[in-house]
Amino acid sequence: MAxxxxxxxxxxxxxxxxxxxxxxxxLQSVINAIExxxxxxNHVEVPLKDIRPNPYQPRKHFDEEKLNELAQSxxxxxxxxxxxxxxxxxxxxxxxGERRYRAxxxxxxxxxxxxxxxxxxxQMMEIALLENIQREDLNAIEEAQAYATMMKKLNLTQxxxxxxxxxxxxxxxxxxxxxxxPKKLQNYVLDGELTMGHIKPLITIDEDKALxxxxxxxxQQLSVREVEDIVKGIKLQAAxxxxxxxxxxxxxxxxxxxxxxxxxxKIKVDDNAITIKYSDTKDLNRILELMGxxxxxx
Numbered sequence: 001m002a003x004x005x006x007x008x009x010x011x012x013x014x015x016x017x018x019x020x021x022x023x024x025x026x027l028q029s030v031i032n033a034i035e036x037x038x039x040x041x042n043h044v045e046v047p048l049k050d051i052r053p054n055p056y057q058p059r060k061h062f063d064e065e066k067l068n069e070l071a072q073s074x075x076x077x078x079x080x081x082x083x084x085x086x087x088x089x090x091x092x093x094x095x096x097g098e099r100r101y102r103a104x105x106x107x108x109x110x111x112x113x114x115x116x117x118x119x120x121x122x123q124m125m126e127i128a129l130l131e132n133i134q135r136e137d138l139n140a141i142e143e144a145q146a147y148a149t150m151m152k153k154l155n156l157t158q159x160x161x162x163x164x165x166x167x168x169x170x171x172x173x174x175x176x177x178x179x180x181x182p183k184k185l186q187n188y189v190l191d192g193e194l195t196m197g198h199i200k201p202l203i204t205i206d207e208d209k210a211l212x213x214x215x216x217x218x219x220q221q222l223s224v225r226e227v228e229d230i231v232k233g234i235k236l237q238a239a240x241x242x243x244x245x246x247x248x249x250x251x252x253x254x255x256x257x258x259x260x261x262x263x264x265x266k267i268k269v270d271d272n273a274i275t276i277k278y279s280d281t282k283d284l285n286r287i288l289e290l291m292g293x294x295x296x297x298x
Contacts (some may be wrong), residue, residue: 043082045111050091051083053098054124062102070099071106079104082113086124092116095124122154126164140196141189144178151176182207188214197224201231209234263287 083097092114094101104112119127138146151161158176162169178196179186181203188194198217202210213234217227252269259267259274265287266277278284288294 043113043115046083046085046092046114046116047111048101048104048109051085051101051112051114052088052091052093053101054094062099067099067103067106070103074100074103074109075107079109079113082115084127085114085116086119087116093124095119095127125150125153139189139192140175140178141186144175147172147176148179182211184211185214188218193218195224198222198227201228205231205234205238263290 079100081097081100083100084095085092086095095117101112147161147165150156151158156164158172159169162172165172178199181199185194185199185202189196189199194214194217198214202213205213213227213230216222216230222230256267256269259269259276263276265283268275268277276287278287285294
C-alpha cells in the first residue's frame with residue numbers, strides 16, 4: 001500500500017535531491033541528475049488513476065506504434081525508470097515520463113513506480129520541454145509552441161530562453177517564426193502528414209497556392225524534393241507574370257499597322273529593325289511581289 005502523500009515528498013524538492021544542479025537555470029543538469037540518481041532514490045507506488053499529464057507537456061502527438069512497443073516491454077519487464085511526479089490539488093501531475101504513463105495505461109497497470117518532488121511550475125515547464133527535445137520527440141511546430149509558451153509564461157527573452165534550454169538564440173528565433181505559418185500548414189506537421197522539409201518551401205509562396213501544393217503532396221505522397229520543384233515552378237511563373245510589359249512607342253505601333261495592312265502578315269517594328277513573318281515559300285513570294293522585289297515566283 002502506498003504511503004501518505006506527505007511522506008512521499010523528498011525533502012524540499014530539487015534542491016534536496018540534486019543540490020546545485022537545480023540552481024542557475026541549468027535544467028540539463030537536473031534531467032541528468034534525475035536519470036543518474038533515480039535508481040537510488042526512494043520510489044513509491046502511485047495509483048495510475050491518480051496521475052494527470054503535465055499541463056505544460058509540449059508534445060501533442062505520441063507515436064502509437066512506439067507506445068505499443070513500450071507497453072509490450074513494460075508488460076514483460078516492468079517499469080525500470082520511475083515516473084517523476086509533482087503533487088497537485090487532485091492527485092499528481094507528470095513532470096517527466098508521460099510515455100511510460102501512457103504505455104502503462106495500455107497495459108492496464110494499476111500502480112506505477114514514482115518519485116515525488118516539489119517542482120515549481122517553471123521547472124515543470126522547462127523539464128517537460130527539455131525531456132522531449134533531448135529525445136527528439138517533438139516536431140518543429142510543437143517545439144515552436146513550447147518556446148512561445150515559455151517566453152510568455154516565464155517572461156523570458158529569446159536570449160534567456162536559449163541559455164535555459166541549451167539552444168542558440170537563432171534556433172529559438174527561427175523555430176518560433178514557424179508559428180506565423182497558416183494554421184492548416186502547422187496542423188499538417190502536427191498530424192504527421194507532412195514534414196518541416198515539405199512545409200519550409202511553401203512558406204515562400206502565396207497562402208492559397210501553398211495549401212494547394214500541401215494537399216497535393218499529401219494525396220500523392222510527394223517527396224520534399226518534388227515539393228521544392230513545384231514551388232520553384234510557381235515562383236518562376238509568378239515572376240514572368242510580374243515582369244512589366246514593354247511599352248512600344250506609338251510611332252512604331254502606327255507603322256506596324258500600316259505594314260500589316262499592306263502585306264497581310266505579322267510585322268514587328270523595333271529600334272533599328274523591322275521583322276516580317278511568313279508561313280512558307282509561297283507566302284514569301286507573295287510578300288516579295290508586293291514589295292516589288294521580284295515579278296515572278298522563285
